[in-house]
Amino acid sequence: MNICVFASGGGSNFRAILESGRNGFLYSRIRLLITNNSECGAVEIAKEYGVDVFHISRKVYPGLNDAEYGRVFVDKLNEYKIDLIVLAGYMKKIEPAVIKSFTNRIINIHPALLPSFGGKGMYGINVHKAVIDARVRVSGLTIHMVNEEYDSGRILFQKSVEVNETDNEYTLQKKILALEHKYYSYVIKKIEEGEIGI
Ligand code: GRF
DSSP states (O other): EEEEOOOSSOOOOHHHHHHHHHHOOOOOOEEEEESSTSSSHHHHEEEEEEEEEEEETTTTTOOOOOHHHHHHHHHHHHHHHHHHHHHHSSOOOHHHHHHHHHHEEEEEEESSSSTTTTTOOOOOOOHHHHHHHHSSSSEEEEEEEEESSOOSSEEEEEEEOOOOTTTOHHHHHHHHHHHHHHHHHHHHHHTTTTTTOO
């Protein structure tokens, strides 16, 4: 498969996926990074690994209507013959045109056990803080399909972790992020092998 990763932040999941490609765990080629933030860590990582970067945001393409703006994404994805879109800390909503053209071919990772602790505003440290505040004893990660609504697509994989009395949002984030790095590539491999149907 040809993969395009969408990221806006530090890009540690992006790096983990690239490493899985480099060391032969994945058969797929990570061909493109799409980002709305040209100064994010993920862009630096793309340079380090020789992956092409496409920077796109409303600011970069002012004056386009929604359909035209969506078309820019779709054209770029088609140019790179992308089979699978992997969201890894992408902070913008996916354009409807992209969801339409890539139905069941977009996956996301969320740092909690959906359907709990998901939806609008539930990103980054907010998620872990909500988990700690709710005093639940279990959190984890969810890898799911992406549709028009935040965090509501079909769940493909989940992994739970215990929330200890001594955990705060930062220790929990660290624990879960380490698991994300391992299991995102694992799920992509299962998709490659047809064991997880998308
Ligand atoms: C991860 O926690 C992921 O679950 C969420 O965004 C974060 C991205 O982190 N969707 P990084 O940029 O991969 O380090």
